[in-house]
Amino acid sequence: MTSTTETGTGSLTGRPRIDRAIDRICDEGCRAVTRYITRLRNGEDHPHWRHLDIEERRILLRELESVMAVYGGCCRVDS
Numbered sequence: 001m002t003s004t005t006e007t008g009t010g011s012l013t014g015r016p017r018i019d020r021a022i023d024r025i026c027d028e029g030c031r032a033v034t035r036y037i038t039r040l041r042n043g044e045d046h047p048h049w050r051h052l053d054i055e056e057r058r059i060l061l062r063e064l065e066s067v068m069a070v071y072g073g074c075c076r077v078d079s
Contacts (some may be wrong), residue, residue: 002023005016008049013059015059017051017052017055017056018052018056018059018060018063021048021049021060022060022063022067024048025064026064026067030068030071033064033067033068034065034068036048037061037064037065038066040057040060040061040064041061054078060068
């Protein structure tokens with residue numbers, strides 16, 4: 001997966017704490033992002049988003065879902 005740092009955009013949300021979490025999560029690959037989305041939907045805690053408040057976690061979830069929508073529900077083998 002490609003992070004905002006790799007693409008040179010530097011920001012997805014304009015909120016540095018959320019954008020850093022997105023970058024860290026996406027660096028782990030497609031399958032991991034899918035698992036993290038499930039954990040966020042279930043309200044589970046994780047070090048990647050422990051520092052975020054409820055609204056920031058909702059934004060994180062929406063952004064990760066948007067990123068994954070590009071993949072059409074499947075991941076490449078090399079992810």
